[in-house]
Amino acid sequence: MRAYFLPYIEAALQKAGIETGTEIQIEKPTDKKFGDFSTNIAFLLAKEARKNPRELAGQLIGLFAFPEGTVTKTEVAGPGFINFHLDPGFVMRSAGAVLEEGEAFGCNEAGKGQKAIVEYVSANPTGPLTVGRGRGGVLGDCIANLFETQGYAVTREYYFNDAGRQMQILAESVRYRYLEQCGQVIEFPTTHYQGDYIGEIAETLFIEHGDGLASLDDLALFKETAEGIIFSSIRRTLERLSITHDKFFNEHTLYQSREGKPSGNQQVIDALDAKEFIGRYDNATWFMTTKLGQEKDKVLIKSSGDPSYRLPDIAYHVTKFERGFDLMVNVFGADHIDEYPDVQEALKILGYDTSKIRVAINQFVTTTVGGQTVKMSTRKGNADLLDDLIDDVGADATRLFFIMRSKDSHLNFDVELAKKQSKDNPVFYLQYAHARICSLVRMAAKEVGFDEATATGEGLPLLSSEPEIELASSLLDFPDVIASCLRFLEPQKMVEYLHTVAERYHKFYQECPILKADENVRDARLALSLCVRQVLRNGFRILGISAPESM
RNA sequence: ACCCUUGUAGCUCAGAGGAUAGAGCAGCAGUUUCCUAAACUGUUGGUCGGCAGUUCGAGUCUGCCCAAGGGUACCA
Structure with a gap:
């Protein structure tokens, strides 16, 4: 949607003679009466155009040249919003295209030819995985899935230390x-x-x-x-939990010299030394972060002669650059939050482009059972085990609950809710919508000889009731939601979105008879259902949950 | 003491400086001769932790304060 209309908005700005680096924001208004999408560019550009927003918006709306049959109305509203209303036929036609695109719907090639590495879990083998670790694992896996939809060649890596x-x-x-x-x-x-x-x-x-x-x-x-x-x-x-890795990177390899070259650790020391950021005192080797305004230097090699964790961490990131990744995503828990800036500073000093690194930090998890909060602790032996949680609520609920809240908020994992078999439980609600469609399609095959293999979306423009248009319209948001998830490294937005799709499907199902409708309408409604199923599947795949055919 | 995250409806949470702050659950009132009622419809509910500031405009940005969690090792 955004990708479709953006060029037309840019063209209109050009016609108005406005050259700007300002990013054009297209959003979906909360209230339907404000149209199907809107933009606030008039506000953003008002200052440099030396006009008030309403005036500028009024000037712009005459300049939009959308293709025939797409936008029915463009208006200035409020203090300067430009609202666009879509032709329902256009919405239905576009939704129908989901069937042709199938699994590829939502994907693009923005990252084609680029190599990305997503590092997650990275727990040292000192004990079984705890619930807290699971959240980062699922988050990382989803982020990797998201980048794959954009055509990146993604390497999923697990970094560990067994020394x-x-x-x-x-x-x-x-x-x-x-x-x-x-x-x-x-x-x-x-x-x-x-x-x-x-x-x-x-x-x-x-x-x-x-x-x-x-x-x-x-x-x-x-x-x-x-x-x-x-x-x-x-x-x-x-x-x-269907969490996989392509590579387990052993920290120990950074200690070894190879082919006559010094070890990765040593190379970092040498390189930092050359930039005069290495200090040697108290029998140890220090990264002189005081030169960067920090209170204390940081130890790189302890007086025992062993590196502290910081040194191999830097060396590890150097390997990511040397391996030629265009994008590096690090996923870790809030307990590592202070470690990362030092690594980044060191990499900057060594001349690496740290803008290629993105960090996703997830807050901790508490579980509540029967309203009682149980805090997850580490290293004490009373830490709750991820395995026990999976035993209790299943893999799908475990995954979805970990990412259905934003990663920045402390997660409250309601174990009883996760087991519930009703709409209160988001996992069930989403999967039920999918199963319901599968059941419908089976019934249609039996009762009226419907063949999903040959179904097309061509008949969708026959449908014009509100639940149908709302449903179709929500399907078109899918690519924008993926983009938004990537922008914030936040799969939570996908969960929320799929919930909306499921909700609208249930409403449509309730209000629009399908098998009992006239043949043309019936087939169009079945096709729309198939489009919904496809979007649910594509979304589920990103989130890593199963798409049951019956429940 | 310092640093990071969080504080929004009874509960769990969305809110990319913009329109009258939104969902879901719970509560209340309804919907089944009909494709999965594991569902749907309607509705009640707000000092956006507090105070000051920046702005045409602040839940959103800045400062201070309060509260919760996490971190501040020659542990990882």
Whole structure:
């Protein structure tokens, strides 16, 4: 819709002799009486045109030259809005085209030839995924799906570290539990991982080795076993939510020198050093962020000689640039919010174009059960597990609930609502609309020999009642909604949109008889239903939820 | 102490500086000889956390204050 009309608005501005870099905003008015779409350009351009908005708008409306049969009325309203009213026939014709476009409806090639990387989940293998992690995982997956609709070649990446101090603690934790299995009485340190899964890993080792490892000082076996078991559990959990990755990037590779070249970490140090942003004192190596106005420098290499997480993080992002990505999206939780600016500053100093990086930060999740709020905590062992949530409410509800609120708001996951089988539950409401259409199409095939394979949208202009036009009109918004989701890295808008489509379909279904209508009208209504089904499917695919054919 | 996010109807939340602030749920009143009532229709409900400012115009931008969550490691 926006893409269709934008050129005509630009042409009108040109005719008026207005040259401007101002972005033209086309919006859908909340009130129907203000037309099908409107623009506020007269406000935005009033100052530079040295006219008042109403006057400028009045001048502009004479200059629009839309194609025959599209816009029926253009008017100036309020303090200077320009409102456009669409020809219902145009709306119906356009909606009918959804059938021909099928899965491609909503897609375009804006990102063709461009490489994008979306990094998400990136949890270290120190324990099973928690509910909080799930939100970022689903968000990242949806964002990757969104970019794919624009023709980007998307790489989905998981960045992890299996070296480092946390893994050491993990190995020790397993060893303590293992010694308990062997019958030793030990005091389990409060600093270590408390979760039940540690005991289970220890049990696996005990079953396999008996007490043969009790005097083993080397932690390698404990670490490897734990990592193997935990990683496969993480992957299994992600798989249940249809979250996939093309690549698991091991942080450790940044520590290794290759082909005679220094390691990625070392290259970052050298490059920052050359720009005089490296300081060496207190036995450590520092990124001199005080030079950028920050209060303290940041440690890159600890006095122990090991890099802090910040250094490989920078080196990791360097690899993204070296791998030639045109767009890099990082998805992470609010607990990492302070880490990112340092990485960005370092990359800027190293001469990389950080405008290619976009960051999506999601706030935390609390779950409520029976009105009681349960806070999700990490690392304590009492953290709620994502797997348990999926067991409880299913994969579709888990996914949808994670993204049906904006990522910036703290999510209140109502477990009971997610299980409800009624319109209160958005998952059900959306899927029911889809199932209802499938059922209708099955019935039509049986009763009146309707063949969906040969159906076309050509008859849609026969339909002219309000529920039909409203429904068709909402279908045309789909590409704009995708654009909006991408602009804000916010799939929540898609959920809201699909809810509107479903709602209008239910209303249409209620008010317009389909199988009992005259043949031409019947087929047109069936075709419209197929268009709705297609939009729902395309939307569901972006959100990663299933499209059940019956319920 | 500082930094980030949030604060909008009883509840959960939308609101890209613009029109009379919107949905959904709950509440209240209705709809089934008819394709899925797992649905639909109508309706009640607001000091947009508070105060000041910028603007022709502020829920939206700025400052201060209040409240909730998160972060401020030679942990990741």
